[in-house]
Every structure is written in C-alpha cells, then in structure tokens.
Amino acid sequence: MRKQCKGMFTGLLFSLLLSGSALAQGEARTAFxxxxxxxxxxxxxxxxxxxAQVTVGAPMKQWGKEVWPIVAVAKTESVTGVWPIKDKFVSYWDFGTQRVLGSDMMEDENRRRRRVRVKLSDDGRSAHVVKQKDGETPREFTHELAEGTLDIxxxxxxxRNRTLEVGKEYAYPVFTGSKSFHMKAKVEAKETLSTExxxxxVYRLRVYTEFSGNLKSKRDMVAWLTADARHLPVRVEAELxxxxxxxxxxxxxxxxxxxxAPAATAKNDT
Structure with missing residues (x-):
C-alpha cells in the first residue's frame, strides 16, 4: 500500500488543487x-x-525578469499507507505579461530527494527541463510546446482572473515537466457550499485532464471556486x-x- 501511494498526496496538490485551465488575459482586475x-x-x-499551503510571494527577479513566485508546499501526516512527504513547487508568474516563465519542484518523498527545473523559452514555444536525483548526474531535456502553454x-x-460564467468551458495546453496535454474546465453551476x-x-467546475498512472481519473475532477472576485479554490474532489x-x-x-497590464484576449473559450 505504501509503495502504491507514493506521490499520490503531492499529485493531488500539484495536479488537482492547482487545476483548471484558462489564460488570464484581457481582464481589468486581478483576483490575487x-x-x-x-x-x-x-x-x-x-x-x-x-x-497543503499555497502562497503568492513578494516580487523577485528570476532569469532577469520580475516575477511573483507562486509557492505550494505539501506534507503528509503520520498515516498508515502514505509515504512521508514534504514537497515544494514554485511557479514563476510574470505579472507583466500574464504568463509563466518556468518552475522549480523540490521533492522529498520517503527521504529520497529529487529536483526538477523547467524554464520556458522567451517565445513560450519550448521548455528546457533539468531533472536530478540526490547523488546522480542531472538529466536535461527539451520539449516543444503549443502556444500559450502554462504549468498547473x-x-x-x-x-482565477477570468470572468467565470455558468455553461462556459475553458481549454488550454498545460505542461507538467514531462507531458503536455489539453486541460478543460467547464463551469457547471453556481451554488452555496458549507466550508470551514x-x-x-461558489462556482462548481468539472475539470477534464489526461493524467496517467496513479493520477488517472476514474471520472472528471470537480472543483469549487468562490463566486466573488477572488475565485478562490475552496474544495477539490477526485476519484483516482x-x-x-x-x-x-x-x-x-x-x-x-x-x-x-493590458494583454491580448485569450483564445479557445467556447
């Protein structure tokens, strides 16, 4: 059971909690x-x-540009069948252009450490990926990307920056660091949800992904985002x-x- 569940918790945080796909362009406000x-x-x-904790950090310089680091940290409790995990994922959000420049993933799972760095090219059409396990030589890869690709x-x-509407669907390419696919998020309804x-x-969204292995969904994921200006994720459910x-x-x-800042209108809304 422990071996099967390795990485499941982190997968939920970085691949489910941080799900939904639409480009934040052409908006007159920011939700965060x-x-x-x-x-x-x-x-x-x-x-x-x-x-899990998700934080928007103070502006900083990364690869010569000012970015907002979006920092997600996940850790497990002492639960039977779950590996000891403390992982950190940092996505570098270029506020000026409303796009992602790259990311750093620091994994510490069952006392085994690995780091993955993704850096997108200036035109956003390719990504340079460096993966390294403790004590091993780094491995480097280059991936071609579709226009407008984002990370999770x-x-x-x-x-969150989009104007959400019931019945509307958003679909854009996402790159995980090893795989590219289109993620779709459809706003199904507006409802009231009891939370802590x-x-x-809230808006209830049905999210379609193409994850495989332990993260393969038996059904579409469901996410609830507040219906106010924040569009804050308050609950995510997945049957994996x-x-x-x-x-x-x-x-x-x-x-x-x-x-x-003003930007071009997003594409692929239906």
Missing amino acids: GPGEQARYRVQYLGVTAGS AGATFAL LGKQE ALGALVAELTGYEQGKAVAP
Missing part, C-alpha cells in the same frame, strides 16, 4: 496578489493524509486509480490587489 496565502486539508480515502499552478491562477470558513457562494482524494480550504489571508 503578493501576500495571499491559502491553507488546505487533504484527505485520502476519507482520512486526513496531510496539508499558472493555469489555476490564470483561471462559513457558507460560500487508487482511491478518492479531497482537498478543503481551512485558512486564508488575502494578498495585495494589483491591476494587471
């Missing part, structure tokens, strides 16, 4: 800003398996190959409001 912090409880098969975190935060932070008016996973919001601090 530096200083925002959201905390989540993650359950596996009905039992609390760990926690960038796609989610981009979606009280009752929230190895069981049901749920992430629920338990704490939140709002960040600084910043007006984005």
